[in-house]
Structures are given as C-alpha cells and as structure tokens.
Amino acid sequence: MNPQPRAPQALPEVGEEEIRPLIDRNLHLEGPLLPMLHDIQAAFGHIPETAVPMLAAALNLGRAEVHGVISFYHDFRKAPAGRHVLKICRAEACQSMGGEAMAERLLAQLGLDWHGTSADGRVTVEPVYCLGLCACAPAAMLDETLMGRASEARLMAAVEGAE
Amino acid sequence: MMKIYLSMDSAAKALGSEEVAAALSAALEARGETAEVIRVGSRGMVWLEPLLEIDRGQGREAWGPVAPEDVAGILAGEVESLGPTEEIPFFARQTRLTFARCGVIDPLSLPDYEAHGGLAGLRRAATMTGEAIIDEMKTSGLRGRGGAGFPTGIKWDTVRMAHADQKYIVCNADEGDSGTFADRMIMEGDPFCLIEGMAIAGLCTGATKGYVYTRSEYPDAVAVMREAIIRARAAGVLGDDVLGSGRAFDMEVRVGAGAYVCGEETSLLNSLEGKRGVVRAKPPLPALEGFLGKPTVVNNVISLATVPVIFEKGAQHFADFGLGRSRGTIPVQIAGNVKHGGLFETAFGMSLGDLVEEIGGGTASGRPVKAVQIGGPLGAYFGREKFDTPFGYEEFDGQGGLIGHAGVVVFDDSADMLGMARFAMEFCAVESCGKCTPCRIGAVRGVETLDRIKQGDGAAVELLTDLCETMKDGSLCALGGFTPYPVMSALEAFPEEFGMAKEAAE
Ligand SMILES: Cc1cc2nc3c(=O)[nH]c(=O)nc-3n(C[C@H](O)[C@H](O)[C@H](O)COP(=O)(O)O)c2cc1C
Ligand code: SF4
Numbered sequence A: 001m002n003p004q005p006r007a008p009q010a011l012p013e014v015g016e017e018e019i020r021p022l023i024d025r026n027l028h029l030e031g032p033l034l035p036m037l038h039d040i041q042a043a044f045g046h047i048p049e050t051a052v053p054m055l056a057a058a059l060n061l062g063r064a065e066v067h068g069v070i071s072f073y074h075d076f077r078k079a080p081a082g083r084h085v086l087k088i089c090r091a092e093a094c095q096s097m098g099g100e101a102m103a104e105r106l107l108a109q110l111g112l113d114w115h116g117t118s119a120d121g122r123v124t125v126e127p128v129y130c131l132g133l134c135a136c137a138p139a140a141m142l143d144e145t146l147m148g149r150a151s152e153a154r155l156m157a158a159v160e161g162a163e
Numbered sequence B: 001m002m003k004i005y006l007s008m009d010s011a012a013k014a015l016g017s018e019e020v021a022a023a024l025s026a027a028l029e030a031r032g033e034t035a036e037v038i039r040v041g042s043r044g045m046v047w048l049e050p051l052l053e054i055d056r057g058q059g060r061e062a063w064g065p066v067a068p069e070d071v072a073g074i075l076a077g078e079v080e081s082l083g084p085t086e087e088i089p090f091f092a093r094q095t096r097l098t099f100a101r102c103g104v105i106d107p108l109s110l111p112d113y114e115a116h117g118g119l120a121g122l123r124r125a126a127t128m129t130g131e132a133i134i135d136e137m138k139t140s141g142l143r144g145r146g147g148a149g150f151p152t153g154i155k156w157d158t159v160r161m162a163h164a165d166q167k168y169i170v171c172n173a174d175e176g177d178s179g180t181f182a183d184r185m186i187m188e189g190d191p192f193c194l195i196e197g198m199a200i201a202g203l204c205t206g207a208t209k210g211y212v213y214t215r216s217e218y219p220d221a222v223a224v225m226r227e228a229i230i231r232a233r234a235a236g237v238l239g240d241d242v243l244g245s246g247r248a249f250d251m252e253v254r255v256g257a258g259a260y261v262c263g264e265e266t267s268l269l270n271s272l273e274g275k276r277g278v279v280r281a282k283p284p285l286p287a288l289e290g291f292l293g294k295p296t297v298v299n300n301v302i303s304l305a306t307v308p309v310i311f312e313k314g315a316q317h318f319a320d321f322g323l324g325r326s327r328g329t330i331p332v333q334i335a336g337n338v339k340h341g342g343l344f345e346t347a348f349g350m351s352l353g354d355l356v357e358e359i360g361g362g363t364a365s366g367r368p369v370k371a372v373q374i375g376g377p378l379g380a381y382f383g384r385e386k387f388d389t390p391f392g393y394e395e396f397d398g399q400g401g402l403i404g405h406a407g408v409v410v411f412d413d414s415a416d417m418l419g420m421a422r423f424a425m426e427f428c429a430v431e432s433c434g435k436c437t438p439c440r441i442g443a444v445r446g447v448e449t450l451d452r453i454k455q456g457d458g459a460a461v462e463l464l465t466d467l468c469e470t471m472k473d474g475s476l477c478a479l480g481g482f483t484p485y486p487v488m489s490a491l492e493a494f495p496e497e498f499g500m501a502k503e504a505a506e
C-alpha cells in the first residue's frame, strides 16, 4: 500500500537455511503466519522474496496469498529500511500540538519525504498513527525508543546520535 | 527503609524516566544512602511524568515532572514536593476501580498484586457456576469499552451456551484510536489484572485458550504482558488447573502489524489466523463462529480488566456508580492540547466541559479551547456548545457523538477544522481494508471534495454531505460507516470554515 522506500543498497541475499528455523519454530502455533513474518523481518529487516515460497509450502497456501498478507500490513517491508526507522505520529492528538508542522520541518532538514531513506542509509522516516503517547504529544519513536513532547531539534539529535 | 517509586510506563520513558532512574542510583550512591527503588506503572498524571514518589514511612509523596538534575536536590530535601500523591486534585477526584493498582504496585509482582486485592475475584469466580458468573456480569451492567458498548454479560452468555470442542477468549488490545492509551497503561502497569479478567471469562464460558492481540507500536506492553503470563503460569494462575479449580485456561500475546482496521473484531480474528485483516460480514457473530471458526469472546482490554474488581467487590458495588444505562466507571483519557493530560477514571456522568476545563485545566497552549474530538478518529468533534453533555453512552449518542474508547482530544482555537475533516477522510482511505466501495473509494473522493471546498467551491459541500450519507449507509464496518462523524460534525459546528454561513448549515 505504501510506496516502498528506496533501498539504499541492492537487496541482500538471504538463504533458505537462515529462514527455515524462523518458520519451524512457529509451526506449532494456531495462526502462525504473522509470528513467522515478524520473526523474519526482525532477523533481516525485511521479508526476503526467498521466504515467500517457503511460507506458502509450510502453511499450504498459495504464493499469491502470502504476498497478499505481506502487502496488507503497513509494517512488513519488501526491502530493508535505513539502519534506523523514525516513526512520527500524524494522528489527531499529535496534530493538536503542532506535530504535523514539526514533522514537515524535520523532513525538510533531512531532505526527505515520508517513507524516504537518507542517502547515507542512516534513517527512514515513516508516519505512524498513534503511539499511545497522546497526553504528551507530539510523539515519535526511533527504533523502539519513544519520545514524548518531541521537537524537531530533539528528534534530529536522536537521529544524529544513532549510528 | 525509604521506598522510592518511579514510573516505567511508556509515556514516562518517552519523557525521560530512564535518565531519571540512572540519576537516582548515582545520587543514592553519592549520598551513601540505601533505598528500595520500585519501578511502577503510571498514576496517569502524564503531565507530571516522570513522576517520582518517596515514602519515608508516612505515605507516598510526589515530585514531577522530574529531570535527572533534580534528583539530588529531591533526595536532599531541597525541592518542594507536590504533596501526598493521592491528594493531588487530578488524582483525588477519581474513582479508581479498574486502575486501582496501576502506578501503585510493581506490575510484575504477583505477591504485590494479591496484597492489593488481586486474584480475589478469580478465586470467587472459581467457586461459581458459569450461569452465576453471567448473572453477576449482567448485574454489574458492564458494557464493552472498545467502542460499541455492548453488554459484556450477554456476549459471554452466547459463547457459554454454544456447543463446541474448543472456545476462545480474545482480548482486543489493538488500541489504535488517537487520544487513547488506557489499554497500554493497564497492560504495562497492572498486567495480572487483564490475565485475571480473561481467566474469569474462560471459566465462565468454557474457553480454555486466550489471546491478547496488541499493536507493534506497543513494544513495552508486549514485553510486560509476556513476562506476566510466564509468572502467572508458574504460580498456577494459568495452566491446566487454574488456582486449583480443576479447570484449564492459558493464554498468549500476539502482535499486529500496523493496520488500524485490525481493531475491528472480525478483521482482528482474520489477522490472528494469519490472513489479511479484512472485515468479515456478520452474521455469523464471532461469539458463535470466531477464531478458527470456534465460539469466541472478543472483548476490549478495559472490559476484561474491569471484571476482577466486579468479582472482588461485587457486581452491585460497581453498578452503584454511573448514569442511566452507563454503569460503573470509565477511564477517560484526556489528551492533545491540554494542560493536565492523562487518565482520569470516574463514574459515568461527569460533563465533558468539566473534564476538559476543570480536570484537564484547559489547553496546554493557554489559548481558548475550540473543539474536542471524542472516541478516536471515527468520533465526532464537539464545540463548546456541547460541553454540558454528561459522559454516558446514550447522552453522547443523543448529541450526535460517541464515547468509543473514551479518548478526548482537545484542540485550541488555532485548529483548522476543514483540515481535520480532510484528515479523517485521508485516514479512512489509508486504513480501509478495501472490502466495500463506499469506504475504499468514498474516502478518496472525500479528500478531493474537501480540497475543492477549501479552494472555495461552495457547491462541493452538498457533494460532501451526500458522500457521507453513502458511506454511512453502504459500509460494512464502522471505519467507513463512522468516518462521516468527524467530517459532518466539524462541518456543522464550524460551517464558516467550510465557506458557509452559520445558518446555512443548520
Ligand atoms: C475500525 C475499527 C477499529 C476498532 N478498533 C478497536 C480497538 O482498537 N480496540 C477495541 O477494543 N475495539 C475496537 N473496535 C471495536 C471492536 O470491533 C469490538 O466492538 C470490540 O473489540 C468489542 O469489545 P468490547 O465489547 O469489550 O468493547 C474497532 C472497531 C472498528 C470498526
Ligand atoms: S467499511 Fe472500510 S474498513 Fe470496513 S469493511 Fe468496508 S472497506 Fe473494510
């Protein structure tokens, strides 16, 4: 659904033997596909194309079905993001505190658009709709670190502080 | 020994509690002082986070918001406190039933949990028949806190009466509404409470397996819930023999993948099964054919986390609070451009204006309040003229609004209401599951139409009104069906911002 961020490098090769255990360890679950996809994305930063036929075979699904699931959810990527992902909240409570203007100033400083990745591959900036920090808006999340009452200076410092 | 309590709720962390924790250990060491430092959930006074509390034997005194450089002075007694935590007006005016322990206890200590009334409800329920549990639920008057306000006891009874080899309890923790964080707060601050509520639902209905479906945006809640489940299992609260009742119930946490619509219960079930999160047509009701086609209770976190206190204190105690057909308490989440933002649990019946102006203290910017949106992205905007509406399902409905998950987002007079209406349509377009045309296509048309209105095309207002009618009538679920609420309410309350004279809209 989202335009894919421009991959900073060619798609990395991921072998079947690396993916196999991530599928196998979830096979006993009821409704195992999302846990498998989360594990695969956590390991490789995206869902490698190699994984699709493997998932289809393991779960007795068509490849198109697996593709359909991957593309339905905003979280799953077909290509890796930058080394860090900055998610900025665009929902109403954050808008009420000037979040939208803050995000625009930050994107301008980084020379990026939503979903864009910086040229050095350091950061991908994405929209998110509510982080549950609506009483300390505007809010953002750099990887898994949350920031409330955010300002573009604080977000910029966090991005620059991340390797 | 001195006890120091420091919040580790996500909001506290986002405001620097971990830096405060580090400063605290350094300062204690420098002073050669020992203290028991207890990490707790949030008391819900988010504007005071990070909140630090010290108990020197005379009860808990509060400081906040605390910066790392304040800590040494606080320990030295040089910084004036806010007084006893529970006497801070925002806190003192609450009726805390569901959130009684949140911010008070170590979230992952089962002994603390029990010492504060935990497990009493489950122990009592374990001695009752399923039918008696249903009667208690019906007496309590509890209605679903996820949005629709459906009576929880009736839903459970449908599942209880269904014949099947397997039944499920699914907790809807996909809290995606802007302005809401009650589910997150209780999962991070009192996870055993949710576990206990789900176990009672299991014993009642004969369901032996539960799932908590939450969001990938809530990594802390996921971690705390998972750890709490492990501890509950080790203590025999979950497993083959729940508290020696001879009955089984176990549960696990599942994480969504960034789709708002997966909060809709049938979309959630599809997602849990590993499918695209497309909404299912009802009937069949999930209560009869839910997860993997089996009878399934789907309840919001707060609905389930309110069950233990109902069984601990008795249904009547709960039902004695409230207004009309809205019984008990509701955790109102006051958010957005507000001075005192946070979670305020109160009996139904308080007026919207009191919540915003008195409890919330008006805007954070200091400018006048212009409007509030209640109930998330599908909820209506209320201007000040509706501020005397009391908090209650029917009362809000009567004013053309909805309570939803009880989030209240405050806007000051700089808010651009046409822009907010446009955002509502845009959000619907981004998050639509794609199943029905009025939602999928209608929302895109809605954005275009609002752009035309903005450019001064007065005729487009009628188009917008018709479009909203079509979306209301022709959408399968409330994403397409309720997006007209924020749009039309903004138009009706602020017609001049849509290029219309005030009377014309009325
Ligand atoms: C688009 C959409 C999103 C929803 N999101 C949530 C949600 O995040 N959490 C929730 O509990 N209910 C949500 N609901 C309501 C659920 O469909 C369902 O009514 C609720 O989980 C039932 O639980 P309750 O009776 O305890 O409220 C949503 C509904 C719609 C249409
Ligand atoms: S209204 Fe929208 S989200 Fe709901 S079922 Fe239809 S297309 Fe899907």
Ligand code: FES
Pocket (backbone or CB within 6 Å): A089, A090, A091, A092, A093, A094, A129, A130, A131, A132, A133, A134, A137, A138, A139, B177, B178, B179, B180
């Ligand atoms: S609206 Fe931004 S964190 Fe909730």
